[in-house]
Every structure is written in C-alpha cells, then in structure tokens.
Amino acid sequence: MTCESFPTEAELAAALGRRIIDAVRQRPRLVLGLPTGRTPLALYQELIRITGDERVDWSGVRTFNLDEFVHLGPGDRGSYRTFMEERFFKHLNIPPANIGFLDGRAPDLDAECERYERAVTAAGGIDLMMLGIGVNGHIGFNEPSESLVARTHRVTLDEPTRAANALWFDGDVQRVPREALTMGMGTILQAREIVLIASGEAKGEAVTALLRGGVTTRFPASFLQLHPRVQVMLDDLVAGQLP
Ligand code: PGA
Numbered sequence: 028m029t030c031e032s033f034p035t036e037a038e039l040a041a042a043l044g045r046r047i048i049d050a051v052r053q054r055p056r057l058v059l060g061l062p063t064g065r066t067p068l069a070l071y072q073e074l075i076r077i078t079g080d081e082r083v084d085w086s087g088v089r090t091f092n093l094d095e096f097v098h099l100g101p102g103d104r105g106s107y108r109t110f111m112e113e114r115f116f117k118h119l120n121i122p123p124a125n126i127g128f129l130d131g132r133a134p135d136l137d138a139e140c141e142r143y144e145r146a147v148t149a150a151g152g153i154d155l156m157m158l159g160i161g162v163n164g165h166i167g168f169n170e171p172s173e174s175l176v177a178r179t180h181r182v183t184l185d186e187p188t189r190a191a192n193a194l195w196f197d198g199d200v201q202r203v204p205r206e207a208l209t210m211g212m213g214t215i216l217q218a219r220e221i222v223l224i225a226s227g228e229a230k231g232e233a234v235t236a237l238l239r240g241g242v243t244t245r246f247p248a249s250f251l252q253l254h255p256r257v258q259v260m261l262d263d264l265v266a267g268q269l270p
Pocket residue numbers: 062063064065066067158159160161162165166167191
C-alpha cells in the first residue's frame with residue numbers, strides 16, 4: 028500500500044482527476060469502480076471540469092458503482108443512483124448501457140446481486156476502483172462484522188453509517204434506509220488497481236487503522252492490505268493525524 032498526502036482536498040482531487048483522465052485517454056474502454064459520499068465530490072467536479080476544458084471522450088468507459096440502498100433506485104431522491112446521475116454521469120458522455128449500478132428496487136434482491144457479479148465479470152473486471160472509507164472502517168457498505176460476505180450482497184447498515192448518510196436525506200436519519208446492497212470485499216479486491224481517498228479531520232483514526240492495524244473483519248478496509256496495488260490519497264487534515 029502506498030500513501031501520498033496533499034495540502035488540500037482540492038489538490039488531491041486535481042492529482043487524481045488528472046490520473047483518471049490520462050487513464051481514460053490511454054485506455055478508452057477503461058472499467059472504473061466508483062464510490063458515492065462526500066469524499067469523491069471534489070474529484071467528480073474536477074473530472075467534469077477537465078472533460079469540459081479538454082473535450083475528453085468517455086463513450087467507451089464502463090462504470091460500476093459500489094452500492095445502493097434497498098428500496099431506492101433510479102430517479103429516487105436519496106438513491107446513490109440519483110447522486111451519481113446529478114453529480115457525475117449527466118455531465119459526461121458515458122452511454123447509459125455502460126453504467127453498472129445495483130438497483131435497490133429490484134423485485135428479487137438476491138438475483139440482483141448475482142446479476143451485478145455477472146456484469147462485472149462480463150466487463151472483464153474492474154481496472155481502477157476508487158474508494159472512500161467509513162469512520163468505522165467500512166468499504167462500500169461492507170460493515171464491521173464477525174465475518175464478511177465476499178461477493179455482492181444485501182446488508183443491514185450500522186447506525187453510524189446511517190447517521191453519516193442523513194446528509195443525503197435532508198439531515199433526517201429516520202429516512203435513511205436500514206438496508207443496502209453492496210459489492211463484497213472479494214469483488215472489490217479483484218480490481219486490478221485501487222485508489223482509496225480520505226479527506227477531512229473525521230477520517231484520521233480510520234486511516235491510521237487502515238495503514239497500521241491488523242487485517243480483521245472488524246475493520247473491513249484492513250483487507251486492502253492484502254492487495255498488491257493500492258494507493259491511499261490523503262489530505263493534510265488526515266495525514267497530520269497519522270502517528
Ligand atoms: P463519505 O463516506 O465520503 O461520505 O465520508 C465514505 C464512505 O462511507 O465510504
């Protein structure tokens with residue numbers, strides 16, 4: 028695991044944005060794994076800005092988002108699909124058929140998880156997976172637990188996770204769904220390359236555990252230590268807290 032820090036979140040987003048744009052240019056059929064949350068917002072804005080300035084062509088790119096709330100899907104307020112449409116997809120020319128997403132409104136959620144696994148495999152796997160990290164060490168919605176499910180599956184969300192997501196539901200934690208669908212850690216670890224981004228004071232402890240702690244299902248992000256190509260990108264608010 029390599030680790031790099033940047034003075035500000037904006038500088039981190041600029042560096043990673045440039046790297047992703049270069050990857051899209053070099054490999055027009057790139058397969059990207061994408062997160063939602065507060066963390067990637069600056070990155071998505073940067074990618075949209077560069078795309079406008081430099082006329083970047085995303086028409087061959089495929090994407091797979093990490094997770095979605097159960098009972099929410101395209102067009103629903105608070106769904107991760109809507110988050111991604113508004114903040115990223117609608118600003119680029121990725122064909123809708125190339126956008127891989129879990130549908131939390133699918134009639135059979137187990138079948139939906141299996142469909143998603145097959146779709147990732149059919150795309151040839153994920154080339155570059157971008158991740159955030161939860162304050163509890165979750166990745167996607169793989170919450171700390173006695174054991175982890177390797178493949179895409181349905182999960183019950185931890186209360187701190189629901190609280191952190193109230194932001195997308197007008198601050199009302201009661202409206203945050205109790206369950207979600209998420210890529211499993213096994214699916215995530217099959218990506219050829221992984222970049223984890225962490226910014227802001229609240230992430231200091233989690234990143235310390237990620238970099239220095241043991242590998243444990245009680246801290247799902249720790250499994251990233253087992254992957255040969257993980258880069259951790261931090262702003263100074265996080266880096267300043269590392270021992
Ligand atoms: P955040 O979420 O970017 O909103 O902090 C990160 C995560 O939970 O993975």
